[in-house]
Amino acid sequence: MVKRQPLQFYSEPLPDVNTADLQGKLIVIEGPDAVGRSTQIGLLRQWLEQEGHAVIDSGMARSALAGKGIQMAKEGNTLGPITMTLFYTTDFADRLENEIVPALRAGFVVLIDRYIFSIMARAIARGEDRRWIEQVAGFALVPHAVYYLRADVEHLVSRVVMGRGAFDYWESGMDLRFGPDMYESFVRYQKRLIKALDTMVQPYDFTVIDATQPVERIFRELQRRMERLRLGKAPGRPALRKAKI
Amino acid sequence: MGTAFSDMPLFVPNRYRGKLIVVEGIDGSGKSTQLSLLSHWLRSQGYAVAFSEWNSSPLVRQTTRRGKKKEMFTPTTFSLLHATDFADRMESYILPLVKSGAIVCADRYACTAFARDVARGVSRRWVRNLYRFALHPSLNFYFRTPLDVALGRILGGRDALKYYEAGMDLGLARDVEESFRIFQGRILDEYEAMIEEVGFHVIDATLSIEEQQGIMREIVVRELGDSLRNGILHQPAGRDLNGKTTTSPVL
Numbered sequence: 087m088v089k090r091q092p093l094q095f096y097s098e099p100l101p102d103v104n105t106a107d108l109q110g111k112l113i114v115i116e117g118p119d120a121v122g123r124s125t126q127i128g129l130l131r132q133w134l135e136q137e138g139h140a141v142i143d144s145g146m147a148r149s150a151l152a153g154k155g156i157q158m159a160k161e162g163n164t165l166g167p168i169t170m171t172l173f174y175t176t177d178f179a180d181r182l183e184n185e186i187v188p189a190l191r192a193g194f195v196v197l198i199d200r201y202i203f204s205i206m207a208r209a210i211a212r213g214e215d216r217r218w219i220e221q222v223a224g225f226a227l228v229p230h231a232v233y234y235l236r237a238d239v240e241h242l243v244s245r246v247v248m249g250r251g252a253f254d255y256w257e258s259g260m261d262l263r264f265g266p267d268m269y270e271s272f273v274r275y276q277k278r279l280i281k282a283l284d285t286m287v288q289p290y291d292f293t294v295i296d297a298t299q300p301v302e303r304i305f306r307e308l309q310r311r312m313e314r315l316r317l318g319k320a321p322g323r324p325a326l327r328k329a330k331i
Numbered sequence: 332m333g334t335a336f337s338d339m340p341l342f343v344p345n346r347y348r349g350k351l352i353v354v355e356g357i358d359g360s361g362k363s364t365q366l367s368l369l370s371h372w373l374r375s376q377g378y379a380v381a382f383s384e385w386n387s388s389p390l391v392r393q394t395t396r397r398g399k400k401k402e403m404f405t406p407t408t409f410s411l412l413h414a415t416d417f418a419d420r421m422e423s424y425i426l427p428l429v430k431s432g433a434i435v436c437a438d439r440y441a442c443t444a445f446a447r448d449v450a451r452g453v454s455r456r457w458v459r460n461l462y463r464f465a466l467h468p469s470l471n472f473y474f475r476t477p478l479d480v481a482l483g484r485i486l487g488g489r490d491a492l493k494y495y496e497a498g499m500d501l502g503l504a505r506d507v508e509e510s511f512r513i514f515q516g517r518i519l520d521e522y523e524a525m526i527e528e529v530g531f532h533v534i535d536a537t538l539s540i541e542e543q544q545g546i547m548r549e550i551v552v553r554e555l556g557d558s559l560r561n562g563i564l565h566q567p568a569g570r571d572l573n574g575k576t577t578t579s580p581v582l
Contacts, residue, residue, distance in 0.1 A: 098457045101406060151403050152412070155394030164390065166422030168464050172415040173391070179407045214464075217339070221460040225407060 093190070097224030103187055105227075110190035111317050112227060114201040117235030118279050119257040120245045121297045122304070126235070127199050129305045130312070134195055138321040142189045145199035149180035160256060167212040167262070174205045175222055182226065190227075195317055202226045203286055211278035212262055230315055232290060233308060234283060235297035239276050246272070336456040341529065342441070342467035349429035349563060350555055351466055353440040355522065356474035357515050358496070359481035360536045361543070363438050365474065368544045369551070370436045379564035381428045385439035388419035399495060406451040409495070413444055414461050426466060432564040441465045442473075442522070442529055450517035451501060470554055472547065473531035475523075478516050480537060486511075 093108050113130075115123045127143055134141045147156045156173050159165045165173075178201075189196050202223040209219040237245075246253060253268035255261075259275025260268065287294060295307055345351060352369070354362035374380045386395065395412055398404045404412070425435050441462040448458045485492075486508060494500065497507050498514025526533060532550055534543055551559075559565075 098454055101452045151398050151408060152394050155391065155397075158393065159390050162390070164419075164423050166419065169388075169390065169415055169418040169422055172411060172418050172461075176394075176408055176411040176415055179405075179411050180403070183405050183407065184403075218460060218463050221457065224457065 092228050092230040094228050095224070096226055096228060097221065100183065100187075100225050103183075108187065108190040108227075109193040111195045111315060112186070112190060112198070112229040113195065113312065113315075114198045114203075114229045114232040115235065116200060116203050116232055116283065116292065117297060118237070118242055118276050118283065119254070120242050120249065121235045121237050122245070122301065123199050123235055125301055126304060126308060127197050129301075130197060130308060133309065134197075134317070137317075139317055140192070140194045141197060142185065142194050143197040143199060144181050144185055146174060146204065147177055149177040150184065151180040152177040163261075165261065167209065167214060170261075171205060171209040171212075171214060171219060172222070174208075175202075178202060178205060178223075179225065186227075193318070198229070201229065201232070203232070203283065203290065203292075206286070207279050207282035210282040211259065211275060231311070232292045233311065234287060234292040234294050235304070236280070236283075236294050237297040239273050239280065241298050242276055243269075243273065336459050339460070339463060341459060342463065342465045345429065345467050345469060347430045348432035350434045350469040350558065351425065351429055351437065352434060352551070353437045353442075353468040353471045354474065355439060355442045355446075355471065355531070356536065357446075357476060357478075357481050357519050357522065359484035360474035360476040361484070361540070362472070362474040362536075364540065365472070365534070365543055365547060366436050366438050368540075369547050370434075372544075372548060373434055373436075373551075377565050378559070379431075379433040381424075381433050381435045383420050383425055383435060383437045385437075385443055386413060386416055388416040390419045391416040399493075402494060402500065404495065404500060406448065406453050406500075409451065409500075410444065410448040410453050410458060410461065413448075417441070417444070417462070418464065421465060429466060434563060437468070440468060440471070442471070442525060442531075445525055445529070446518045446521035449521050450498070450514060470550065471529060471531050472534055472550075473522060473526065474534050474536040474543075476519075476536040478512070478519055481515065481519075482512060 093105050093112065095105070115127055117123050124145075131141050131143060147153050152173060156177055159170075159173060186196050186198070206216070206219045206223060210216050253272050255268075257276075258264075258268045258272035260271050263271065264274040264278075265271035286292060293311060295304060297304060299307075352366075354366045356362040370380045370382060391412065395416065398408070398412060425437070428435050444458055444462060445455070449455050492507050492511050497511035499507060499510050501510075501514065503513045504510040525531070534546055536543065
């Protein structure tokens with residue numbers, strides 16, 4: 087895909103969307119499983135709202151159309167890699183058309199926890215053709231910024247084990263049995279995911295953030311970078327009670 | 332085969348023992364009847380025959396039903412969800428069966444999406460790329476039907492037309508029958524335009540059922556005859572895989 091100005095479509099314009107109407111900002115947080123994306127989204131949302139911006143956030147498998155279907159499909163054991171890729175792309179398209187685009191029209195800051203890049207990375211990690219999935223996902227809007235929370239696998243492993251205490255079947259890529267057990271499969275699969283995301287840094291203009299830093303430092307770095315995006319003038323801050331002279 | 336919309340091949344070549352026979356055409360073209368007759372015949376010859384219908388994946392069914400019932404689809408999500416359904420059937424049913432040496436008969440295949448989704452306003456190039464993972468059909472029959480003939484068959488005998496089937500989501504007309512007419516006309520135009528590109532065997536669907544079936548069987552023997560004699564899962568002696576008595580193979 088060719089890099090273009092934000093809020094153009096990558097390669098395939100959606101019918102019925104005039105990008106000139108989209109006044110909001112589209113901010114994407116990307117990164118592998120367990121890297122701490124949702125923590126940062128929560129902090130950013132709070133901060134942006136305090137600054138006076140209207141915010142919505144959106145994440146994978148949360149669409150009204152396909153969210154439930156994906157959850158159900160993941161509970162079975164017959165979800166093939168291409169089917170999974172397309173199911174997630176359906177979910178993304180539903181959120182793009184029914185949540186993200188309307189919010190951008192209304193001037194919101196839209197925070198996305200994983201965009202098409204995670205769908206693409208998962209497909210590539212499972213051996214699917216990169217050009218195929220890039221074109222399939224070509225109806226996505228080019229975001230104003232993509233912050234890639236990057237950490238190596240060892241860091242992810244410690245976060246998973248310390249945090250949740252167990253490996254997840256899908257996060258470990260167990261559908262394709264990358265290794266003999268959950269741990270080894272997790273390591274090999276996540277390495278592939280990270281490698282796939284790394285190859286997108288340049289063509290998709292990711293801003294790489296070192297996600298091995300403490301939460302507060304990552305947050306401050308995200309804040310600094312987002313301030314440069316000029317999200318729109320924050321409303322003034324009148325003092326609640328004026329002092330009498 | 333033309334490659335009008337991309338420099339990439341349209342489908343994945345079939346390097347396996349089995350075969351894939353596809354029927355395409357607008358609603359009311361009689362393609363399902365013909366495929367059913369063909370599959371009975373192949374089965375009676377002792378071949379392992381399997382069947383796959385459009386929009387029938389158990390994994391996706393609930394989501395499709397939800398989208399239709401609540402009228403949640405846009406052209407893009409309609410296209411993507413049907414591709415998801417197709418992918419599931421491809422990965423978990425069609426491909427393993429063709430690999431194992433069966434003849435898979437598919438009632439509608441990727442070209443249905445090429446025609447229908449484009450009639451809904453999706454780009455031709457994008458939807459062709461979407462289905463690039465599909466196995467290349469061994470035979471791709473297109474049942475060519477004048478619009479009035481097909482509409483007569485559909486509107487005469489069936490229950491009320493459904494919302495998406497009639498293209499009501501596109502706002503083509505307020506009347507369901509009128510919308511259906513316009514929508515099917517667009518689909519027909521797309522089918523006609525892709526004949527060369529996708530390598531259809533065109534069957535004149537105004538001929539009698541028996542004549543059409545005769546032509547189909549001739550094409551099957553002519554195009555697949557050699558490979559049917561070796562490679563395909565086959566039970567030559569008197570009984571087919573369902574245990575029914577069969578005549579000896581004539582292919």
